[in-house]
Amino acid sequence: MLSYEYVKCTGLSEAVDILAKEEQAYPYAGGTDLMVGMRGGKFAPKKLVDIKTLPELNVFEENDQGIIIGAAITLNQIACHDSIIKNIPILAEGSHSVGGYTIRNRATLAGNICNASPAADTAAPLYTLDALINIVGPDGNRSLPVEEFFTGPGQTALKNGELVQSIFIPRPFPAGKGVYIKASRTGSVDLATVGVAVQNWGEHVKIAVGAVAATPVRAFSVEKAINEKGEKSSAEAAKLVNNDIAPITDIRGSREYRYHMVEVLVRRGLEQTMGV
Amino acid sequence: MRDKKIIKFTVNGNSEEREAVVGETLLKFIRDELNLTGTKSGCEIGECGACTVLLDGKPVNSCLVLAVELDGKDLLTIEGLSKNGELDRLQQAFIDHAAFQCGYCTPGMIMAARSLLERNANPNDDEINEALSGNLCRCGAYQEIRDAVKDSAKK
Numbered sequence: 301m302l303s304y305e306y307v308k309c310t311g312l313s314e315a316v317d318i319l320a321k322e323e324q325a326y327p328y329a330g331g332t333d334l335m336v337g338m339r340g341g342k343f344a345p346k347k348l349v350d351i352k353t354l355p356e357l358n359v360f361e362e363n364d365q366g367i368i369i370g371a372a373i374t375l376n377q378i379a380c381h382d383s384i385i386k387n388i389p390i391l392a393e394g395s396h397s398v399g400g401y402t403i404r405n406r407a408t409l410a411g412n413i414c415n416a417s418p419a420a421d422t423a424a425p426l427y428t429l430d431a432l433i434n435i436v437g438p439d440g441n442r443s444l445p446v447e448e449f450f451t452g453p454g455q456t457a458l459k460n461g462e463l464v465q466s467i468f469i470p471r472p473f474p475a476g477k478g479v480y481i482k483a484s485r486t487g488s489v490d491l492a493t494v495g496v497a498v499q500n501w502g503e504h505v506k507i508a509v510g511a512v513a514a515t516p517v518r519a520f521s522v523e524k525a526i527n528e529k530g531e532k533s534s535a536e537a538a539k540l541v542n543n544d545i546a547p548i549t550d551i552r553g554s555r556e557y558r559y560h561m562v563e564v565l566v567r568r569g570l571e572q573t574m575g576v
Numbered sequence: 577m578r579d580k581k582i583i584k585f586t587v588n589g590n591s592e593e594r595e596a597v598v599g600e601t602l603l604k605f606i607r608d609e610l611n612l613t614g615t616k617s618g619c620e621i622g623e624c625g626a627c628t629v630l631l632d633g634k635p636v637n638s639c640l641v642l643a644v645e646l647d648g649k650d651l652l653t654i655e656g657l658s659k660n661g662e663l664d665r666l667q668q669a670f671i672d673h674a675a676f677q678c679g680y681c682t683p684g685m686i687m688a689a690r691s692l693l694e695r696n697a698n699p700n701d702d703e704i705n706e707a708l709s710g711n712l713c714r715c716g717a718y719q720e721i722r723d724a725v726k727d728s729a730k731k
Contacts, residue, residue, distance in 0.1 A: 303578055306644050335601070335640045336621045350645070400710020402635045402688060403622055429614045489623060489710060 308350040312436060312465070315349050320438040320461025325352050327463050328436065329372050331405035333415040352408075359466060366470040368434075370407070371410035371463070375422070376401070378409055388469060390478030390499055394425035397482050400489050410464040413449060416456045417491065419511035419552075423450065424497035425480050427508030427518055429469050437462030450515035476500025477573045480510070481565045485552060493553040494561040498569030505574055511552070512545040512562050519544045522566060526574070534574070538567035583647035584666030587612070588656030594641040596697070602636075603627045605643035606653060614654035614683045618712075622663055628684035629653050635691040647692050655681035657690070669728035670721070677715035685711050689725045 306328075309315040311517035319325050324346040328334055337343040349356055363382050369378060378384055379396040398407060398421045412422045413433070423446070431446040438461045444469075449457050458464070478499035484490040495510035504527040507519040521540035525531040547558035579598040586592065587610060606615050606629065618626030620639045627638040632653040642706045649683055657664040663671070666686055685708060692699055692707035699707070704722050713721065 303599050330642050401707050402637050402710040404629055405634045405636055
């Protein structure tokens, strides 16, 4: 059994204060990555700061500007949200593909991106939606595009004492279809061996891929071929994804397998969303 | 010296007040403090679902929840299903369909399935697969488990 203190905060400022001032204090929401990481020796907290009941982090609302998803909102809440299913189904799909049903009752969207796995299933969809990460910390609030939030495997742009307050999906929502396609060793529960998000925006397409570089990345070469050069062949466009990635070999798949699968999944994604 | 906290909660309908060690999982608390050993410890990393319980009505992996989080909450474990020695219909359906071999995954399966039936009184195969996606059965009784859940829903 691990030994640490546990504090349930009543206000966001209290949580930020503790996280900024105390060494080895960790924010604790769903705990699905943190608990596993602690048991495996990846994290050794001295204090867990339970943030999941803070009202500021339980905001989940849609307004003229977009949809705000508080850091304590669970993946099941997102996957079952009517407006997200209707307007940005790619995010519902990405959220739904994390773990199993019971995990998603605890796991949060903010936690999935803060864990910063290159394979995070919600990341690639967020990259295609121009999502903003709203951060609160000892020096106040700031916002970052999701693509600047991921800085490496398990690494984020969060500074000491900062925590994600919410994720914002701005309007307008995509005009066209979006899909998240995941290759994994089992039908559910496992992390992605390769994850591909393709979002048709009507006039252009945005593509992001996961588990094939140190962070999730946009497939700019493929986007450019389609959006700027008018490439009509999904197969030809998909080949260019190799320029955008740097996969490694690990327990889930070899480097060569990932090169192959990412091309296949980008092609399928384009076929399903762009009809080319 | 490990930190302890007094927590108040209900378990299987009974109000309780206990000391919980900070850092202990809900799974360990249920088994070692409440002596409810129907909830099983499998992988302890949230992959297998053997430790599934209902916390405020929602299925969670008790190996990934802290015992101190039980404070103020309602807990339902497999022991809370039978009434006056009578199995509940989902438990009986598992027996009728022989929906297990070794039985180790069964309490978790039944808790996850119960939560599904509360949300959806008449689930189809896909909905059952989805709801039980976090529960693994090494004996491979999946077909019988699905039949048991469906049969129980009909009654």
